[in-house]
Amino acid sequence: MVQSNPRLSFLISEKIGDRWITHLDELRNLEPFAEDHEFRKRWRETQEGTKAELAAYIKQRLNIEVDPQSLFDVQVKRLHEYKRQHLNVLHIITLYNRIRQNPNLDITPRTFIFGGKAAPGYKMAKLIIKLITSVGDVVNHDRDVQGRLKVVFLPDYNVTLGQRVYPAADLSEQISTAGKEASGTGNMKFAMNGSLTIGTLDGANIEIRQEVGEENFFLFGLTAPEVADLKEKGYSPRDYYNGNPDLKAVIDAIAGGTFSPDEPNLFKPLIDSLLDRDDYLLLADYQRYIECQDKVSEAYRDLDRWSQMSILNTARMGKFSSDRSIRQYCQEIWKAEPIAVKLCGYDGSQEGIGVRCDL
Numbered sequence: 001m002v003q004s005n006p007r008l009s010f011l012i013s014e015k016i017g018d019r020w021i022t023h024l025d026e027l028r029n030l031e032p033f034a035e036d037h038e039f040r041k042r043w044r045e046t047q048e049g050t051k052a053e054l055a056a057y058i059k060q061r062l063n064i065e066v067d068p069q070s071l072f073d074v075q076v077k078r079l080h081e082y083k084r085q086h087l088n089v090l091h092i093i094t095l096y097n098r099i100r101q102n103p104n105l106d107i108t109p110r111t112f113i114f115g116g117k118a119a120p121g122y123k124m125a126k127l128i129i130k131l132i133t134s135v136g137d138v139v140n141h142d143r144d145v146q147g148r149l150k151v152v153f154l155p156d157y158n159v160t161l162g163q164r165v166y167p168a169a170d171l172s173e174q175i176s177t178a179g180k181e182a183s184g185t186g187n188m189k190f191a192m193n194g195s196l197t198i199g200t201l202d203g204a205n206i207e208i209r210q211e212v213g214e215e216n217f218f219l220f221g222l223t224a225p226e227v228a229d230l231k232e233k234g235y236s237p238r239d240y241y242n243g244n245p246d247l248k249a250v251i252d253a254i255a256g257g258t259f260s261p262d263e264p265n266l267f268k269p270l271i272d273s274l275l276d277r278d279d280y281l282l283l284a285d286y287q288r289y290i291e292c293q294d295k296v297s298e299a300y301r302d303l304d305r306w307s308q309m310s311i312l313n314t315a316r317m318g319k320f321s322s323d324r325s326i327r328q329y330c331q332e333i334w335k336a337e338p339i340a341v342k343l344c345g346y347d348g349s350q351e352g353i354g355v356r357c358d359l
């Protein structure tokens, strides 16, 4: 946070001092300020500054104009079917279809930001990247959209780029099929920097929700036991497709070449995989994801309340410290005692960061 999110770090230190940098649970001292309207306003202005910096990067790197006031909806992580970047795309197309049906619809402006690499031989993952950029090419230039939706795929995702992205997110997409994500760490980086999470009960999402409070977390989707039950009973994705007109319209748009007019069959392998197998249950979770996203859009209309939730996310993320984690391993697993280390060029009068003299 100190390195990648200086604006927020300064604001926090101004309020609660800088001991949180080495004792992360002290972020808890921010909690009372979540009730302070003046502080919420400064929190929001700080995040707007950070979002404007990412907007400038997007303009420079991709020549796409994004509105820093819009909801920055971010999914950055390796491309994988279980992480369900394509479920996020189904939501984008759902919003796009709503606008096409009624261009005057009052919708919450959103900027969808993706980043992540596909393994070299993973064709489906590469096709999902192609889907994201193709949907962006159509949505970003459609006059009826009037700039209310933008879709951005950031190339060459890595830690350095992550340092620009995590601090600038309003919404963190953690939407893996329940039971598939061991932990995730991106989810922690986002929440610590004040993003709200939309997520399934999977991996560390579960502990994050426990810590930040269920009222400050957008939960949706099947649970791991429900996923197992559904597969056991025999899952038929086509029944969801036939039974849900909005979902059908989204799938038909992709399959019909709306986003690949020069190559209408481009996404056929992806469509076939969803309708015939759908191993990661996108179609089963679609409706609940859309309804949850509608709640997110509604919540973002009350920026003061959103900022309160954002402050509480940061304030309650102290548990997700690597120091705490290693300390607990030492106590519970390794039975290792801490030892004092003398730091070079450092008088030791306070705890601090330095280089060990004996190295």
Ligand SMILES: *Cc1c(COP(=O)(O)O)cnc(C)c1O
Residues within 6 Å of the ligand: 076, 077, 078, 157, 158, 159, 162, 183, 184, 185, 186, 187, 189
């Ligand atoms: C944190 C991080 C990840 C892991 O992200 P998950 O959302 O936990 O999968 C992957 N790549 C980079 C560059 C990261 O910074």
